[in-house]
Structure formats: structure tokens, C-alpha cells
Amino acid sequence: MRLRHIEVFNAVMLTGTVSGAARLINVTQPAVSRILQHAELQLGFALFQRAKGRLTPTSEALTLYPHIERLFAQLDEVQRLAANLKIGEGAQELRILTVLALSYEILPHAIKLFRVKHADVPITVRALHSPQIVSALALQEADVGFLFSPVAHSALAQEHLADGRMVCIAPKGMLTPRLLKRGSVTLADLTKVPVIGLDVLDPMGRSLSQACREAEVGLQFGITVQTYHSALALAHHGLGVAVVDTCTAASADLTRVDVLTLEPLIPVPIKALLPAGKPGSVAVRAFVRCFQQALAHAA
Numbered sequence: 001m002r003l004r005h006i007e008v009f010n011a012v013m014l015t016g017t018v019s020g021a022a023r024l025i026n027v028t029q030p031a032v033s034r035i036l037q038h039a040e041l042q043l044g045f046a047l048f049q050r051a052k053g054r055l056t057p058t059s060e061a062l063t064l065y066p067h068i069e070r071l072f073a074q075l076d077e078v079q080r081l082a083a084n085l086k087i088g089e090g091a092q093e094l095r096i097l098t099v100l101a102l103s104y105e106i107l108p109h110a111i112k113l114f115r116v117k118h119a120d121v122p123i124t125v126r127a128l129h130s131p132q133i134v135s136a137l138a139l140q141e142a143d144v145g146f147l148f149s150p151v152a153h154s155a156l157a158q159e160h161l162a163d164g165r166m167v168c169i170a171p172k173g174m175l176t177p178r179l180l181k182r183g184s185v186t187l188a189d190l191t192k193v194p195v196i197g198l199d200v201l202d203p204m205g206r207s208l209s210q211a212c213r214e215a216e217v218g219l220q221f222g223i224t225v226q227t228y229h230s231a232l233a234l235a236h237h238g239l240g241v242a243v244v245d246t247c248t249a250a251s252a253d254l255t256r257v258d259v260l261t262l263e264p265l266i267p268v269p270i271k272a273l274l275p276a277g278k279p280g281s282v283a284v285r286a287f288v289r290c291f292q293q294a295l296a297h298a299a
Helices: 003-015 018-025 029-043 059-090 106-117 130-138 177-182 203-215 228-236 282-298
Strands: 048-051 054-057 094-098 123-127 144-148 156-171 184-186 194-198 220-225 241-245 257-263 267-275
Touching: 003 018, 003 029, 003 059, 018 029, 054 059, 094 130, 094 282, 106 123, 106 282, 130 144, 130 156, 130 267, 144 282, 156 203, 156 228, 156 282, 177 184, 177 257, 194 203, 194 228, 203 241, 203 267, 220 228, 228 241, 267 282
Parallel strands: 094 123, 094 144, 184 257, 194 220, 194 241
Antiparallel strands: 048 054, 144 267, 156 241, 156 257, 156 267
């Protein structure tokens, strides 16, 4: 199928009629009919059944359509990237992406440091999941992103900012005085208490699961969450022990929970991501340094 065939096919699938497709892509009805017939001739099978002015997709068309949708999604990304490249150097706004865990304590501190020397730079912040951050940066819809764990992407460059670790946040009274006095817990120490699980699709969720397998420890995950602050909130309400990163632990209410070191060490590397091959502006570089300072302050 040629690109014009695909465009007409998609328009008919969306509208259900030749007239609707013609309006959608701004061509005449005879042109839509002609292009559609040519596409079917080339393919060797019908794409639609014609009845009372409406076009019903055949089974072959329904099989093709998910692939066509993905193609149009990719074309949309190309258009967005081209638009962002056009805006490019003229943009004065600092566009920041961060995972949610870094947005509560670290990001505000970094912005406060940044404002000392860059008081007039407009800033927009979006808190997203790691895959969304990678996608947005690859499309140059943002200037810098902050997240956990390394990311391999040909369109992005990464900079290591700090090494965090996972810690244990336990509701008051849930752990023994012996453990509290020691100031640290092992995974085995947590086998007799409820633990808030982390989504295994999350980098830290995978790290925790791997550490449990290596230690041959089975934890009781009565509740599983997608965000670290959800785990912290549940710990605050006494529903289980949260195993989270040190940045999230900075938000812990120490009147309600105890924070202990977790053994063995489960590292949490913190990275800055930037579009590759595009030197960051003075503002971007300055903000990355401020973010690194905020991380050091929280350590």
C-alpha cells in the first residue's frame, strides 16, 4: 500500500463513509473512491463491503487496521518532533520532567537553588513515569528529565547525579526494639511483617524482587502500589512496611514511622537525561547542577 492509500483507508475506517473520509482529508469524494479502488486492486482483496452508502470493513481490513494506527501514531511523533525542532533555540522556557518520587522534596529544593541566579526563567514541570520521560525527551518536548536507573536510548544522553539506596519505612510499633536500636533491617527481618509491594514493572520493584530471590526470602506483599509515595502513605497509616528510595524517605513523618537502613544494599542510581547531540543551554546545565546539589543535601 502506498502512503496515499493508507491515508484514505484510515479516513474511511474513522468515518465509515466516502463522504466523511473526503471531508476528513480535504479531497473530493470521487478521489476517495478512486484511491480506495486502486488500493484494493493492488492488494488483491476488498477492504470494505458497500451497503446503503456505508462502508463496512472486511476481516482483512480489520487485521490491517491496528498496524495502520501504529503507523499514524509514529507519523504524529515525527510531526511533533519537527515542530519542537522548529521552536528549538528560540524557546526560553525551562521544561523539566521528573519521576514522581523526585518531585516532592528534591525538585522544590533544586528550583529554590536555581532561582537564586535565574529568577526570571519560566519553568514548567511534569511528573511522569520513566518510559514517558524517555519518550518526551526523545521527541524534544522537554529539556531535561530526572529519573532512577540507567536508560539506553540512541537519542538521549545521560549523566549520573547521585547514588541513593532503598530504605525501610516501618509504622511505629511494627518492628522490634532490637531492630530499631540496631538502625537497620535485613530482608529476612521483614518476613514476619506486612510489606507494601512495588510494581515489578518499576525499576525499583524489579530490584527489590531480585534482591529477595538472591537472599531466598519471601516477603508478604498484601498490597502492591505503583508509586513510592503511595507506599509511604500506606506506611504512615500503619498498613505495612514500605521499602522505598532515600528521596521518598525524606518525606517521612518521623512521628508516625521509623526509617531504617535496608540490608543488603539495593542501589538507586539517579540520572539526568538530555537530548543527545544537543548541548544544553546555560539554564539547563545550571539546573542539573542545582538538582545534584539538592540530592547531596538530602543524602
